[in-house]
Amino acid sequence: MEAVVFVFSLLDCCALIFLSVYFIITLSDLECDYINARSCCSKLNKWVIPELIGHTIVTVLMLISLHWFIFLLNLPVATWNMYRYIMVPSGNMGVFDPTEIHNRGQLKSHMKEAMIKLGFHLLCFFMYLYR
Numbered sequence: 001m002e003a004v005v006f007v008f009s010l011l012d013c014c015a016l017i018f019l020s021v022y023f024i025i026t027l028s029d030l031e032c033d034y035i036n037a038r039s040c041c042s043k044l045n046k047w048v049i050p051e052l053i054g055h056t057i058v059t060v061l062m063l064i065s066l067h068w069f070i071f072l073l074n075l076p077v078a079t080w081n082m083y084r085y086i087m088v089p090s091g092n093m094g095v096f097d098p099t100e101i102h103n104r105g106q107l108k109s110h111m112k113e114a115m116i117k118l119g120f121h122l123l124c125f126f127m128y129l130y131r
Contacts, residue, residue, distance in 0.1 A: 020118035037098035045094030
């Protein structure tokens with residue numbers, strides 16, 4: 001049973017790494033003005049819920065299989081993803097909003113968040129691979 005849990009977690013982590021790289025590439029394209037803000041935000045908002053679901057599934061799976069350290073490691077990131085999704089203002093297009101992405105340094109903070117998530121998912125990838 002433990003092997004199945006970590007194989008699934010490894011595959012899920014690979015998908016989350018791919019999503020983090022996709023977020024970084026899309027945000028850097030916006031930063032360099034290769035794409036406009038509306039198309040960038042619509043591309044990224046499509047993947048917010050799958051990222052949330054994927055990470056939440058792994059977190060709950062680690063809780064159920066009693067891997068406490070990995071559960072506690074994943075819990076803050078899963079909580080942050082849920083908080084970000086729940087706290088979207090009512091008039092916005094989603095987590096990434098084209099009217100606000102250039103305001104108040106949101107583009108830089110989104111880029112920083114994507115880089116941190118990439119590092120976190122790479123760390124988790126090697127932990128799952130080792131287990």
